[in-house]
Amino acid sequence: MSPPSHPDPDSTATFRRLVSEFLTYISTERGLAPNTVSAYRRDLETWLEYCRRAGLDPANAVGDDVTDFLAGLREGRPPASKALAPSSVARMLVALRSLYKFLVREDYLDADPTGRIGSPKQPKSLPKAIRLDEVESLLGGPAEDLLGRRDRAILETLYGAGLRISELVGLDVDDVDLDASAVLVRAGKGSKSRRVPLGSMAKMAVGAYTTQSRPVLVTRARGAGGRSALFLNARGGRLSRQGCWKILKAYARRAALGDKVSPHTLRHSFATHMLDAGADIRVVQELLGHASLATTQVYTLVSDSRLREVYLTSHPRARS
Numbered sequence: 001m002s003p004p005s006h007p008d009p010d011s012t013a014t015f016r017r018l019v020s021e022f023l024t025y026i027s028t029e030r031g032l033a034p035n036t037v038s039a040y041r042r043d044l045e046t047w048l049e050y051c052r053r054a055g056l057d058p059a060n061a062v063g064d065d066v067t068d069f070l071a072g073l074r075e076g077r078p079p080a081s082k083a084l085a086p087s088s089v090a091r092m093l094v095a096l097r098s099l100y101k102f103l104v105r106e107d108y109l110d111a112d113p114t115g116r117i118g119s120p121k122q123p124k125s126l127p128k129a130i131r132l133d134e135v136e137s138l139l140g141g142p143a144e145d146l147l148g149r150r151d152r153a154i155l156e157t158l159y160g161a162g163l164r165i166s167e168l169v170g171l172d173v174d175d176v177d178l179d180a181s182a183v184l185v186r187a188g189k190g191s192k193s194r195r196v197p198l199g200s201m202a203k204m205a206v207g208a209y210t211t212q213s214r215p216v217l218v219t220r221a222r223g224a225g226g227r228s229a230l231f232l233n234a235r236g237g238r239l240s241r242q243g244c245w246k247i248l249k250a251y252a253r254r255a256a257l258g259d260k261v262s263p264h265t266l267r268h269s270f271a272t273h274m275l276d277a278g279a280d281i282r283v284v285q286e287l288l289g290h291a292s293l294a295t296t297q298v299y300t301l302v303s304d305s306r307l308r309e310v311y312l313t314s315h316p317r318a319r320s
Helices: 009-028 036-054 063-075 086-105 132-139 145-160 165-169 202-217 243-255 265-278 281-288 293-314
Strands: 182-185 193-198
Touching: 009 036, 009 086, 036 063, 036 086, 036 165, 063 086, 063 145, 063 165, 063 281, 132 243, 132 265, 145 182, 145 193, 145 202, 193 281, 202 243, 265 293
Parallel strands: none
Antiparallel strands: 182 193
16 A cells, blocks of 8 residues: 555545546446446545545555555445445445546546456355245235325336336336236336336236326325326325335335345346246346346346255155
8 A cells, every 4th residue: 555645635626526527427428327326426435535544645546555445345444334245345446447447548647556456256146036925915015095005006016017116216107008018117227118018916006006096196296297207105296216115115014024125126026936937038138128138147046046945845855
């Protein structure tokens, strides 16, 4: 690591402006999603805080500085408040690499301190899926009332169509075709649109919500902002990702699932249960909106582990 010093405040301010320019670049020219840009901003702020504590000018950082920073994150040293998972450290390195490559390419810096740093190895983590009986318990939670019908439509659509929460809250009324039992997803990653079938239970739930509950919620809207949105909050505005997440967590607690349910759990369960039932992996890839088949193949590992579990507990010659 470079010896501690007192970097020029003007130099630090200049570097912060370059970081802002980089964030504008990835947002406007590369078209990264707002959530991704926010994650980059947080990660780079952590790096700048590390440099401040170490008396390091980030414009003059070298490979050892970055290596020490990443090691500190793994160990929970400041500015980290706790030891970070390998995936979080790897994400931090991606943010730093992207920043310094941009600065070198734009001739703001002569050298990239991340150039010789290898990506940290990450343990392969399998998507978490819940069992069919747990899905039934979760989906059976909402009551037959104003918000209960909305919540049932949300849960049935997340599981029945395998949507991301961001895709679900981005749906407009015109994106749903109940006659064709399909939903048009416009808010997928990389701005890729796809048409996804709606099963009978999801179709029934969305139909009940749109005819009985949504018209009442629309009357509560103060402006026109949420009128096109499919899923509305109690005040008549478009439901947010955070609001949807709170709804999901509330029903997970009610179903005694607790930490088993995350924002992606129903999407993972959708894919895993389809593959368990013999669905073609390329069909599941299209339904999920994955650009690469390799992204979908991780779900086959879940199915394989499930098959092995069933085999070991069921076959008479498999048990010791």
